[in-house]
Amino acid sequence: AQSVTQPDIHITVSEGASLELRCNYSYGATPYLFWYVQSPGQGLQLLLKYFSGDTLVQGIKGFEAEFKRSQSSFNLRKPSVHWSDAAEYFCAVGADNDMRFGAGTRLTVKP
Amino acid sequence: DAGVIQSPRHEVTEMGQEVTLRCKPISGHNSLFWYRQTMMRGLELLIYFNNNVPIDDSGMPEDRFSAKMPNASFSTLKIQPSEPRDSAVYFCASSLQAPFDTIYFGEGSWLTVV
Numbered sequence: 001a002q003s004v005t006q007p008d009i010h011i012t013v014s015e016g017a018s019l020e021l022r023c024n025y026s027y028g029a030t031p032y033l034f035w036y037v038q039s040p041g042q043g044l045q046l047l048l049k050y051f052s053g054d055t056l057v058q059g060i061k062g063f064e065a066e067f068k069r070s071q072s073s074f075n076l077r078k079p080s081v082h083w084s085d086a087a088e089y090f091c092a093v094g095a096d097n098d099m100r101f102g103a104g105t106r107l108t109v110k111p
Numbered sequence: 112d113a114g115v116i117q118s119p120r121h122e123v124t125e126m127g128q129e130v131t132l133r134c135k136p137i138s139g140h141n142s143l144f145w146y147r148q149t150m151m152r153g154l155e156l157l158i159y160f161n162n163n164v165p166i167d168d169s170g171m172p173e174d175r176f177s178a179k180m181p182n183a184s185f186s187t188l189k190i191q192p193s194e195p196r197d198s199a200v201y202f203c204a205s206s207l208q209a210p211f212d213t214i215y216f217g218e219g220s221w222l223t224v225v
Contacts, residue, residue: 031210032210032211034213034214036214042218042219043115043202043204043216043217043218043219044154044202044204044214044216045216046213046214046215049213051211090154092214094210094211095210096210098144098156098159098166098167098210099144099156099159099206099210099214100156101146101153101154101156102153103153103154104153104154
């Protein structure tokens with residue numbers, strides 16, 4: 001089965017700074033790749049997804065992610081972080097008829 | 112449109128009691144997932160249904176856990192008997208068709224076993 005790793009448990013950035021959250025996956029072929037965000041007390045919401053085509057994917061709230069096959073990575077980026085972006089972010093891999101989530105990265109935004 | 116609906120939102124129960132969590136997926140969705148989220152273990156896939164049939168239940172912790180999907184609009188996750196270590200947030204989610212469609216999550220059922 002596929003697996004997904006998010007190496008960073010917790011990241012702190014200053015408001016207005018750029019952000020990159022890392023995600024690596026393990027699967028024999030190219031899986032379906034997703035980034036979700038979870039605000040406190042809420043379920044998960046889709047930010048963006050990659051299936052095929054252009055490896056740079058645009059999502060909601062100004063987020064983007066780049067698929068790099070050679071590195072088995074799907075890192076999430078945002079050029080300028082807002083205080084409202086503080087949340088937990090999950091990378092997910094869809095393959096073999098199911099969906100697996102990474103452990104999540106908690107983002108703290110400093111004023 | 113209504114999203115994934117879970118009940119109860121919060122439950123506190125005593126160890127040894129039976130707990131039943133309920134889920135109504137989004138109408139028309141063919142795939143249904145049960146996840147458990149804890150601080151220690153993160154988000155874990157417990158079981159996945161496709162067209163009401165359990166496809167992968169390898170994430171179900173032990174025999175105390177069982178899940179059913181009697182029809183396309185309803186699923187239950189049952190814990191019997193419950194234990195304090197079962198305390199977690201349980202999410203139900205659905206998608207049109209896994210693994211390539213967006214998964215939509217319910218707001219979760221917050222379970223505390225004392």
